[in-house]
Amino acid sequence: MEMIIFKSALIAYFVSTVGYIASILVRRVFMAKAATWVLFFAFILYGAFIAVRWVKAGYSPVVHLHDSLSFIGWAISGIYLAFQMKTKTRVLGSIVSPLAFFLIMEASASGGLVREMILPDILKGWWVSAHTILALIGEALFALACCAGIMYLIQDNLIRKKKSYSFSRLLPPLRDLDRINHICILWGFPLLTLGIIAGSIWARTVWGSHWQWDPKQVGTMISWILYAFLLHQRLAIGWKGRKAALFSIVAFGILMVAVIGVNLFSVTVHRFV
Template sequence: MPVEVDVGLATLSDQLTLATVLLYIVAMIGYALDLGFGRVRSTAKARTAGEPALVTVGGDAGGVSQDIPRDEAPEEKAPPAWALRAAPVALALTWLGWAANLAAILTRGWAIGRWPWGNMYEFVVAMCFAAVSAFLFMHLRYRNLFLGAFVTVAAALGLGFAVRYLYVQAGPVVPALNSYWVAIHVSAAIIASGLFIMAGVAGVLFLVRKDSAVRLPSRQDLERVAHRAIVVGFPIWTFAVIAGALWADKAWGRYWGWDPKEVWAFITWIAYAAYLHARATAGFRGRAAMIVQLIAFACLMFNLVGVNIFLGGLHSYAEVPG
């Protein structure tokens, strides 16, 4: 018996996805305005009000360094009022985009009566939702608002790529995907991927950040955000790999079959395990650890997108349009 699709809900889901892209883009602009014209964040926190500041007289390498009391140092010009409002507005738009993203996922699922991540389009939409959710959670917990511009632009690009190149109409899936394991295995992979995306954004910023970029977060803050996200995401990814093996045994009668998706999921697991091991090693911090983390992130992206596009295998039912 063919499954009927609620066309109205499916259309609403598509429209909500487009609205999400727009909201994330506008939010990104707000975060960018805050970074460019708002208050300086990356300052020497160790200085106290009475501590002297080291100022170079002459403006070049040959100048003479003098200790000038902080009270006599030139004060930073106060940002304009509109710049102070940019961050709260951007955060509000991010929450609206997050709600629209969630509504798009739910209406897609209700339209067809199944879990709404049975193909690459649905998976990427859910993965972008997870990335923004991770950012908002981290902001509520640690006040990491500085990542807003970069996470929202990554989510907007991901959703735009899904709409432009991966979109398929809502419809039934192959019998292998009609299983409760979708809610277990794929959901865990989506949550972990969202956390890894935020860590990847922090890692890229860590490598490209210049010492003179006083409005960006410090490298220590970026490394801390990446590490926290991976510490949470790694056990969830581990669970996703194990659940995938259990699902494979139920669907195909074996736990492991060297399918490309299985292989790259395991490679990704090894790469993030290598990062955590390296991070726990005394003295292995900073740039070297971030490079290992970004290698793991590249493995993740190839596993999530590249395998389905270029390698196929038993997971080719993900319906990547030709």
């Protein structure tokens, strides 16, 4: 049952990806509109898949690296859809949809989703679920902020070159991109903060201390400080545009190194399964 839901979600993500890319190639808005609806459908399906797994297992299914990545993919598509209701930034969908599709497909190909989950009991608590889910949604928001930031830099560059690029017309207006970047960080930052707090509370109960000086924790903390700084500059100093976009890209890069890179290449107490 859950595999059927998963496969149909994956197919829906694929169809919406194809739809978005085709809409860019043939420049037809109705295709992008259709792709948005398909993406919405895919988001619901994958959400159902996560729910089914959660209920079946009795604890949060978002623990493994692959689970986490596909959860980020799902969260990004959801956040994008929320933005889509507010701003007309369908072209963002043509990045988000393939990204979500790729993340979820990667998780399934590596077998992470299919195999039976054997979890140590210490990872089954509420604090772990809160920690991973909050942090991952925060990371998804930061990923989208990074996407918007990259697009901002491209669009900014195109406008500054003062030539008429047809590509530039595909990109959303600068102000929308800046706003997406800002809102994503504005929401992502408290979520990541809460995630870290939840994690440290849990760490206190199992490891006896809130903070371990683990590479993953340190990396996350560096990017947390960067985001805090960026948010401060945005709210207090009034940073906007290129500088903020650049900063959010760098901060996200560091966050990714901390979350994925450390897991793969370094010794960490933060890797569990």
